[in-house]
Each structure stands twice: as C-alpha cells, then as structure tokens.
Amino acid sequence: xxxxxxxxxxxxxxxxxxxxxxxxxxxxxxxxxxxxxxxxxxxxxxxxxxxxxxxxxxxxxxxxxxxxxxxxxxxxxxxxxxxxxxxxxxxxxxxxxxxxxxxxxxxxxxxxxxxxxxxxxxxxxxxxxxxxxxxxxxxxxxxxxxxxxxxxxxxxxxxxxxxxxxxxxxxxxxxxxxxxxxxxxxxxxxxxxxxxxxxxxxxxxxxxxxxxxxxxxxxxxxxxxxxxxxxxxxxxxxxxxxxxxxxxxxxxxxxxxxxxxxxxxxxxxxxxxxxxxxxxxxxxxxxxxxxxxxxxxxxxxxxxxxxxxxxxxxxxxxxxxxxxxxxxxxxxxxxxxxxxxxxxxxxxxxxxxxxxxxxxxxxxxxxxxxxxxxxxxxxxxxxxxxxxxxxxxxxxxxxxxxxxxxxxxxxxxxxxxxxxxxxxxxxxxxxxxxxxxxxxxxxxxxxxxxxxxxxxxxxxxxxxxxxxxxxxxxxxxxxxxxxxxxxxxxxxxxxx
Ligand code: NAD
Ligand code: 6OD
Numbered sequence: 001x002x003x004x005x006x007x008x009x010x011x012x013x014x015x016x017x018x019x020x021x022x023x024x025x026x027x028x029x030x031x032x033x034x035x036x037x038x039x040x041x042x043x044x045x046x047x048x049x050x051x052x053x054x055x056x057x058x059x060x061x062x063x064x065x066x067x068x069x070x071x072x073x074x075x076x077x078x079x080x081x082x083x084x085x086x087x088x089x090x091x092x093x094x095x096x097x098x099x100x101x102x103x104x105x106x107x108x109x110x111x112x113x114x115x116x117x118x119x120x121x122x123x124x125x126x127x128x129x130x131x132x133x134x135x136x137x138x139x140x141x142x143x144x145x146x147x148x149x150x151x152x153x154x155x156x157x158x159x160x161x162x163x164x165x166x167x168x169x170x171x172x173x174x175x176x177x178x179x180x181x182x183x184x185x186x187x188x189x190x191x192x193x194x195x196x197x198x199x200x201x202x203x204x205x206x207x208x209x210x211x212x213x214x215x216x217x218x219x220x221x222x223x224x225x226x227x228x229x230x231x232x233x234x235x236x237x238x239x240x241x242x243x244x245x246x247x248x249x250x251x252x253x254x255x256x257x258x259x260x261x262x263x264x265x266x267x268x269x270x271x272x273x274x275x276x277x278x279x280x281x282x283x284x285x286x287x288x289x290x291x292x293x294x295x296x297x298x299x300x301x302x303x304x305x306x307x308x309x310x311x312x313x314x315x316x317x318x319x320x321x322x323x324x325x326x327x328x329x330x331x332x333x334x335x336x337x338x339x340x341x342x343x344x345x346x347x348x349x350x351x352x353x354x355x356x357x358x359x360x361x362x363x364x365x366x367x368x369x370x371x372x373x374x375x376x377x378x379x380x381x382x383x384x385x386x387x388x389x390x391x392x393x394x395x396x397x398x399x400x401x402x403x404x405x406x407x408x409x410x411x412x413x414x415x416x417x418x419x420x421x422x423x424x425x426x427x428x429x430x431x432x433x434x435x436x437x438x439x440x441x442x443x444x445x446x447x448x449x450x451x452x453x454x455x456x457x458x459x460x461x462x463x464x465x466x467x468x469x470x471x472x473x474x475x476x477x478x479x480x481x482x483x484x485x486x487x488x489x490x491x492x493x494x495x496x
Contacts, residue, residue: 022211063212
C-alpha cells in the first residue's frame, strides 16, 4: 500500500469552517477542497458570504478595544509564543494538511513550511519587544527644550490575503507581526489551501487568543471573501501576497477607502552563473532554485544566464539534476517533487511548455506529464523542464510561469549579464554564482531586485527586508519593516 494511504489528514471527509468572533461558523455555500495528488476531494469548505465578513470585521473592530487592546506587549508576545507552541504540538497534523492541500513533499512540509509557521510567531513576538523608538531633544523658539518621542500604535483591523504556494508560511509571515504590534486580523487563505489555516484557527482558540482578534474567512477572490474584504470600509489595511495582476485589482478595490497596502507579488527571477563559480555548487543551487516546490515559489529562478565558456557543461549538468529528481507521492521521504497545486495550474504550466515549443525553444529535458499507472495519473503532475534557444523577447522569458521550468542562455560579459537580469518587468530576487569577491559585490548591487543571493538561494533571516521592486510588489516585510507597516507611529512632543 502506498505510504500516502497511511497519512491522517485532519478533517478528512468533513467540513472546514470559518472562525469569527471566537466561534467556528458554517455557511450555506460550500466548495470542494481537492488534492492535486490524485484529484480526490479531501473535505468541503464553508464559503464566507458578505454578511459573515461583516461580522468578522465588526468582531475584529470590537476586539481592538477589548482585552487584546489592554494587554501589555509582554503578554501579547507570550500569547503568540503559545500559538507557536500549539502549532508545534500538532506538527504532524499541520504537515499532513499542507501536503494534502498542495501536494508538496514531506521533506519540504516538515523542514520549511510548518517550522516557519511557528517561527514566524516567535520571531515577531520577540522583535516587537525589542523595537527601538525614536527620540529627539530640540531647542524651542523661546529658548526652552522639547523632547520628541514616538510611540507605535496598531493600524487597526488588517485583512491578510494569502496565496497557495507556501500556505501556512506566508499567512503567518503576516499574522505574526500584525498581531505582535496589537492589530486584529481577518485571514483569508487561498481557496486551494484552506487546511492549515483552519488548524491555525483551532490553535488560536486553544491558546486563548481573545475572541475577534484572529478571524478566518474562507472563499475566493472576486465576488467572494477576498473582494468583500478589500472593499470593506471597516478594514484599515490589506496585506497581500499573490499574483501581480491580483495586486492591481486589490489596489483598485482598496483605493476608495485609502487603505494601507503591503504587496508581495510575482517574480521572473534570474540566476547569473560566472565562469569562476564553484561549478558543482552553482549547479546544485540553481537546480534547487528552479525546482523547489515544483517551481512554485515566488523566489524561484526561471531565467538562468551562464558565462559562455561553461554554458554547454552547465546545461548538461542541469539536465542530469532535473532527470534525477524523484517525482512521487508527497508522503514518500525520498520525494523531491509532488504535483502542482491544481489541474488549473497544471494546464497553465503546460500551456507555457507548449508556447515554448511554438516560440522555438529547444527542450533539453521534460516538457510533458509523467505517468504512473495509478491514481496519480489523475493528479496535477508535470515534468521538470529545461529549455534553451529562445530570444529574450519570447513570452516564456518575460512572463512568470510559476512551475518547474527554466530557460538557460549564454552571456559573455559582466555588463551583459546584469543587463539581461534587469530586463524584466519584475524585480523580486536574483542569484549570483561567482568566487570573485569584487564581482560578487559589484554585480549583486546592480541587480534591480529586492533580494539578491550570492552563492546561495532562499537563505532566510527573518529580520532582513523582504519584498520586490517593479511588478514584484510594494513595500518591504521582514523584521522592523513588518513592524513598521503594521503600526502607526505617533510623535509625542513635550516642552519643558
Ligand atoms: P492569486 O493572486 O491568484 O491569489 C492570492 C490570494 O488572493 C488568494 O487568497 C485569492 O483567493 C485572493 N484573491 C484573488 N483575487 C482576488 C481579488 N480580486 N480580491 C481579493 N482577493 C483576491 O495568487 P496565487 O495563484 O494564490 O499565488 C501565486 C502567485 O503569488 C504567483 O504570482 C507568485 O509569484 C505570487 N507570490 C509572491 C510571493 C512574494 O513574496 N512576492 C510569495 C508567494 C507567491
Ligand atoms: O520566506 C519568506 O519569508 C517568504 N516571504 C517567502 C516567500 C516566498 C514566495 O513564494
């Protein structure tokens, strides 16, 4: 019997409910939560209607001034550590729910997604306590003195809208700081990944987070919970991670109420491999940056540029890496890649594979759908794919695919490599592989992106600024940047 049959998915066959004002709430309309592993339905999800979103907003508003608003920073921080404890206590359930919803590998769920879910609460609970305020002493016109100092107040009621690729990680990346500085929140996970958010609501409830502080509404974007939140007059801020196009729609929707906005959007990230790079490390790291989570990480590399003397060797080594990836049941400990998130996304990625052929690409490997001879043939799997030979103007070079595919092209000079990396409407991340110290600094600083890694990929320190330029987002999250977005400074000026 395949390992996956032994996995116990919380609420399998049951109902995932909303969580509003401290209570789990059903709804008239439900939708199916389908696993991309074999296309079967895991459970049904209660879709929040506009009346329920209204209730969530009212509860969140009331909670701002209730016990939550009166809690000291130390007490709030301790409560968020308790939430992290609760995630860790139910670790295997979170892992099972995340794998079932997304099809991501056991290794990734156990080592990245769920640990970060807990770490996001701990990190921001601690950071909020150590945030320094500003203080200036000045001379007044009459020769006296004035002391100016700032205090940080919460923004108010924050809508947290998250995508499906790293569901718990990205939801908690926003909830942690928003709650740490005293906001109340309404979380809306992606309709494709309602599982871990529902478990999180159970953890919040059990931890004793006061009613109305954390609310969860399930649903879709347009004409559903997403839009009800972004157009709601009672919401003070929207923090969103997802597609750039969705970000633009949210910006329009939020404009009437002039809400504060934080956007982490798409990417079309470049890796630059110089001939002086540690070759094996560059191949290993680049393959990881292309294929992790089936290429469904906003930071994944989709454009690889390699200095000409090592181009052919690099392409051959990447082909070997791609073909060695084990595509299997997510629950198998050796699995490198599971299915994509959904059949809809599978079709989108396959349409780019087809387009690449039409645009004249050479397929070094992949381009199709793997077959298994069992239920996985009903899943949303695609082959890891490497292409070469496209002109820089090709749509496959310009548009975000969000799948396990990269295009590899040669370059000659450092200047050319930088220009190629920057020739994109996006600007989220970049990667540079070189052993030349001056070049590392020189090139990294010229890449138009919010994050540049040198000889590494997706190394994270939660205190550092995270975000993108151009179509990749607005603002920065991480460390004090998150704390600042989720709070309003008030300057107090005391004359003495
Ligand atoms: P998406 O934009 O389709 O959906 C994200 C969330 O927005 C979902 O919860 C969805 O229901 C909601 N939504 C959709 N339309 C809405 C609307 N009109 N109003 C309000 N809410 C709406 O994104 P996705 O497909 O879930 O995620 C993949 C995308 O996210 C990729 O483009 C990827 O690059 C990007 N992403 C970026 C980052 C980052 O940090 N920059 C991180 C992860 C994913
Ligand atoms: O690791 C993080 O904090 C983060 N925000 C990752 C985003 C990944 C995008 O898919």
